[in-house]
Amino acid sequence: MNDKHWSRIRSQRLSRRSVLRASARAGVGAAGLALVGCGGDDDDDAQPQAVAQQEQQQEQAMQQQAEQQAQQEEQPEPQQQQAMQEEQQQQAVAQQAQQQQQEQPAVQQQQQQQQQEQVAAEPEPVGPPQGGTLRLGIVYSPANYSAPYAGDIAFGPAIWxxxxxxxxxxxxxxxxxxxxxxxxxxxxxxxxxxxxxxxxxxxxxxxxxxxxxxxxxxxxxxxxxxxxxxxxxxxxxxxxxxxxxxxxxxxxxxxxxxxxxxxxxxxxxxxxxxxxxxxxxxxxxGAFKFDTDSYEVDVYARGDRFEDSYDPAALDAVEWRTFQDAESMALALQAGELDMVYDLPKSWHANLAEDDGFQVELAPPTSLQWVLGMVGTGRDGGHEIMDDPKVRRALYRVIDRKRITAEIFEGLSEEKNVLWPKFSPGYNESLDQDYFNVDEARELITEAGYGDGTPPLKIACIAFQQEALDMAQIIQQDAAAAGINVEPEAMEFSTWLERFLAGTHEGLYMALFSFFAMHPQTLPVMNYQMRIPNSCAYDSPEYQAMIDGWPTADSEDKRQALLDEFNRILDQEPWVAPICTTVSIWASQSNVKGFWQDVVGRPRLQDVYFDDA
Missing domain, CATH: 3.90.76.10 (Dipeptide-binding Protein; Domain 1)
Structure with a gap:
């Protein structure tokens, strides 16, 4: 029973039947009711005033009794009244719950708005987490480099x-x-x-x-x-x-x-x-200040955050810890004794890459590449067979770059058919093709007059560069099928370098090649294998004229014409044959964040931070 029922009872008018029933119970006769129910004409059958007043009082009393009786009749029994009260209470509770449910979204919305206002009022965190010392393992000590204009990749960019x-x-x-x-x-x-x-x-x-x-x-x-x-x-x-x-x-x-x-x-x-x-x-x-007091040659170097840098580092410091070999360095990383290493052995890459506790990142393919150098006789050394462009083009075509990258570099390297990366102004897509073709190489060797095979040629490799020796052996196999007789030769670094700088290697050499990601006109100036004089003793008049044209190339059209000539010379008269990119691996604990490298693989350690959340 609800509130509407009780309101209806309080406001209802008594019906004629209810009045009659109540009058009978009160002992009021039918004659009396007739007086109430029928009206008489005031002009006919006039009554005395006293009689009229008595009848009026009697009528009022009878009506009052009838109303009281009707109300008593409608009033519930005590048990019914208790039940109705309980039902009324339940309805009140339900109504209150319904009202709270209706009000809840508005309350939640108000709370959310208050939370948003609180977040907006709080200052946003600026930059990455600060602090900590990065323990960085390296194989080559800073002492091996001549600072400040030549330095180790892992060391120099942080200090300068x-x-x-x-x-x-x-x-x-x-x-x-x-x-x-x-x-x-x-x-x-x-x-x-x-x-x-x-x-x-x-x-x-x-x-x-x-x-x-x-x-x-x-x-x-x-x-x-x-x-x-x-x-x-x-x-x-x-x-x-x-x-x-x-x-x-x-x-x-x-x-x-x-x-x-x-x-x-x-x-x-x-x-x-x-x-x-x-x-x-x-x-x-740079972003880190070198600590001369703690420096130990071939052992330890430290750089502390330079607070007055225009872009201060997130780290407190970097420690460079020098190891005698890359294997022991990798073990130290695995044991948690280092936070990061540079030049992780390739054999470690797969395991660490699959381990959630570590991160690995390759140096960009634009940092270094391997090349086969072909040395002529222009600098009182080399081999006379290398003076013939056809022989050099044949050698370009006996390099199985796909096999080399798959077998020696475990798929981590990229094949290089041309020197330039794709973003270089010197890149020509039509020249970027797979040149491996033993049959074509044999035809070129025959045209050069060596149909019965070439004289023996050495491929000079630095003794400790096993990758170079392995590549030379693959080249040896395919070159033999084309009639080119070559043999790898392991050489002490000092001897190799002396002949490299003098341009006197006896025929061929394996070497790393840098700066190819720069503008093409930079190579003849900056790269030992491309400038004149160079490590291959190549100095044709056309090449010299191309180099001499750059100072007066004051428009894009003139510069593009020189680039086209550069590509023509490299295609028709190659003296270095690109093979593939090198594999240099950075590895770190999983909490080291913010690490990135520029286009030539120089890291920006001031952006590195520890995320221990």
């Missing part, structure tokens, strides 16, 4: 910074110490603006004048450096410090190839360069 660098995907320069730059109309002048407030690790202001001195010091005879020196001197005719933060480079070679040099030109305090001997004083510019 450059004006600009290429990113991970191609030849688009990104700002580092330089905030911005601008060419003039014919790209013969590059104006660079430094970031404000830069300093070296000892607090000395890193101004445009200091950058000028650092770049110019590369040319000093007493400063050890790499190919960076030759490319910078070739591309830049003058360096001028305009003001504290503005630097002007006058370019001898116009165009964006200057960024190839800037990618490698570490900025160092020129006045402190003598202290680099033995790393007794390292006043550099």
């Amino acid at each position: 910074e450059t004006l600009t660098k290429y990113g991970a995907d191609g030849l688009t320069p990104e700002p580092h110490l330089a905030e911005s730059w601008e060419f003039n109309d014919d790209q013969t002048v590059l104006t660079i603006t430094l970031r404000p407030g830069l300093s070296f690790h000892d607090g000395k202001p890193l101004t445009a004048d200091e950058v000028k001195k650092s770049l110019e010091r590369m040319d000093d005879e007493d400063v050890a450096n790499s190919q960076v020196k030759s490319i910078f001197n070739k591309y830049v005719s003058a360096v001028t410090a305009i003001d504290e933060t503005t630097l002007q480079l006058d370019l001898a070679w116009p165009g964006e190839a200057i960024f190839d040099a800037l990618h490698f030109a570490n900025i160092h305090d020129a006045d402190a360069i003598p202290g680099l001997e033995g790393y007794t004083q390292v006043n550099a510019s």
